[in-house]
Amino acid sequence: MSPISRGFHGRRRTPAGEEGRVPPGQYVTTDFPVLSAGPTPHTPTEKWTFSITQGGGALKSWTWDEMRALPEEDVTTDIHCVTRWSKLDTHWQAVSIDTLLEQVEHQASFVLAFSDGGYTTNIPVQDVTGGQAWLAYGYDGGPLPAEHGGPARLLVPHLYFWKSAKWVRGLELLDHDKPGFWETYGYNMYGDPWKEQRYAGD
Amino acid sequence: MEGTAVRGRLTWQTATVAQIIPETPRTSTIVFDVPEWAGHRAGQHLDVRLTADDGYRAERSYSIASAPGEPVAITVERLEDGEVSPYLTEELRAGDEIELRGPIGGYFVWDPATDNGPLLLAAGGSGVVPLRSILRNRERSGSAVMARLLYSSRSLADVIYRQEFERPGSGLDVIYTLTRSQPEGWRGHAGRVDDALLAEVAWPTGQEPLAFVCGPTSFVEGVAQGLVGLGYPPGRVKTERFGATGGRQ
Amino acid sequence: MNPLDGNVIGGLLHEVFGVEMTDASGTCANCDFTGPVAQTVVYLDAPGTVVRCRNCSSVLMVFARIHERYCVDLRGLAALEAR
Numbered sequence: 431m432s433p434i435s436r437g438f439h440g441r442r443r444t445p446a447g448e449e450g451r452v453p454p455g456q457y458v459t460t461d462f463p464v465l466s467a468g469p470t471p472h473t474p475t476e477k478w479t480f481s482i483t484q485g486g487g488a489l490k491s492w493t494w495d496e497m498r499a500l501p502e503e504d505v506t507t508d509i510h511c512v513t514r515w516s517k518l519d520t521h522w523q524a525v526s527i528d529t530l531l532e533q534v535e536h537q538a539s540f541v542l543a544f545s546d547g548g549y550t551t552n553i554p555v556q557d558v559t560g561g562q563a564w565l566a567y568g569y570d571g572g573p574l575p576a577e578h579g580g581p582a583r584l585l586v587p588h589l590y591f592w593k594s595a596k597w598v599r600g601l602e603l604l605d606h607d608k609p610g611f612w613e614t615y616g617y618n619m620y621g622d623p624w625k626e627q628r629y630a631g632d
Numbered sequence: 633m634e635g636t637a638v639r640g641r642l643t644w645q646t647a648t649v650a651q652i653i654p655e656t657p658r659t660s661t662i663v664f665d666v667p668e669w670a671g672h673r674a675g676q677h678l679d680v681r682l683t684a685d686d687g688y689r690a691e692r693s694y695s696i697a698s699a700p701g702e703p704v705a706i707t708v709e710r711l712e713d714g715e716v717s718p719y720l721t722e723e724l725r726a727g728d729e730i731e732l733r734g735p736i737g738g739y740f741v742w743d744p745a746t747d748n749g750p751l752l753l754a755a756g757g758s759g760v761v762p763l764r765s766i767l768r769n770r771e772r773s774g775s776a777v778m779a780r781l782l783y784s785s786r787s788l789a790d791v792i793y794r795q796e797f798e799r800p801g802s803g804l805d806v807i808y809t810l811t812r813s814q815p816e817g818w819r820g821h822a823g824r825v826d827d828a829l830l831a832e833v834a835w836p837t838g839q840e841p842l843a844f845v846c847g848p849t850s851f852v853e854g855v856a857q858g859l860v861g862l863g864y865p866p867g868r869v870k871t872e873r874f875g876a877t878g879g880r881q
Numbered sequence: 882m883n884p885l886d887g888n889v890i891g892g893l894l895h896e897v898f899g900v901e902m903t904d905a906s907g908t909c910a911n912c913d914f915t916g917p918v919a920q921t922v923v924y925l926d927a928p929g930t931v932v933r934c935r936n937c938s939s940v941l942m943v944f945a946r947i948h949e950r951y952c953v954d955l956r957g958l959a960a961l962e963a964r
Contacts (some may be wrong), residue, residue, distance in 0.1 A: 432689075433729040435644050436683040438739055441715045461713070465926035469884075469938055512928055548940075592928055612928045615954065616947035629947045642895040679892040693889055737892035738904035738964065739919035755886035872888045872918065 456516040469544035481600035500525045507587040512624040523568025527558045538603035551610035558623040584607040590621040613622035660721045674769035675741040675762045678734025686705040692716045695761040699768035709758040740872045742766045749842040750778040756847020765833040780805040796809045830858040837863040849873040852868045887921040908960040911939035
């Protein structure tokens, strides 16, 4: 039995009145922690593309300029990291994933997002559509910084933030759920913060 | 290599805080009473684990500041935004219980019996802590190796263990460089360590020196690259990188 | 956030392997670079710990703490020799 550390509380500051916005086991942070599994990629926008792929081939690709020509949305949302921090009212400038997926014909049920540096994460199609997911290139009115996933990252705020792949370069369409990087190591295939689905089996 | 592998399970044990010694405005040394401490080597670290009353846990690593044979102690720098360091430096009191495990480390260690060559120790901020263990070990063991400490600190007030390092007769050369502010009339170095300063303080390679470099990642990489550039074999430049939090995030 | 090095996961490695591993020698399966585990590039922030080759940045090891157990992936290592 571990002794209790007298007077230790850790970082648990949920502002009064915000309790309903914070999923179980989370604390609110005002900064924006940078978590990474590898070196920060630096893909220049001139070389950047985003693709919807299936069976090894690209169904549709956008260059940076083509993507930026798509309708932009201002998104304000709360985000929840599996490492227990939550950040409220984050502001993003983004293109809806609906806008991108609408441009391909498919019957896929799942996507595997893939990023520069090799990161992947899996999400059901119904969770990246219906106005629930974006390709975000702006944060707080400025370009998304590389350390936070710029030039563009996935934003799926209703799931734990490891699903919001940084440095995203595309979505692979699948008919079955395939574990991405952290899911392979035991993290939950779905990741609903409100049900505290952190690990497989939760 | 005998003594390199730490045999047996590394388990969490409950220690009691024996004493807290303020060192500088931002740092304090915490001395522990650890009933089943197996001893340690100079340069090793230990992990500390805190448990809040609702079961929430936080773990951090801290270098051991004391020499083998002395009571186990760590020196903690209080980080503004820290979760654990403010607790350890401001709340913790003598008599409190704390969980720790150690000693840990088989690479960033100095043993006078087996390690040869004049010592070049390079510290960035709180990176000085394991180097102090090495220097205390050098003194306690009666080692005759020459030692030089290059210590980069924000200011003179932030220099830890200054009296100890400057004690006459210690046979230690200390070179400070103060990066953010210097006292009136300061004639020592200012600004970050650069290749020119390294060239000035580094033992010539012909003497087969052994370097230990510890501090923030950017400090360690700059110094290590500089030493390799001066001809130090990479295997003779031991490095330990600390995070912004002084250890594990 | 700058990555750290293998020294900081000494405790984790000891827990997983049962012995001190920071002075163990690791060989990258991607580029064959060999060096002490203490010198690997370590990305510490959970969800898990990712250990990369200092030479080519390839993933050497991944550790994820899932409930009270570790999931360990060592496929990025061609060899690991404890002293």
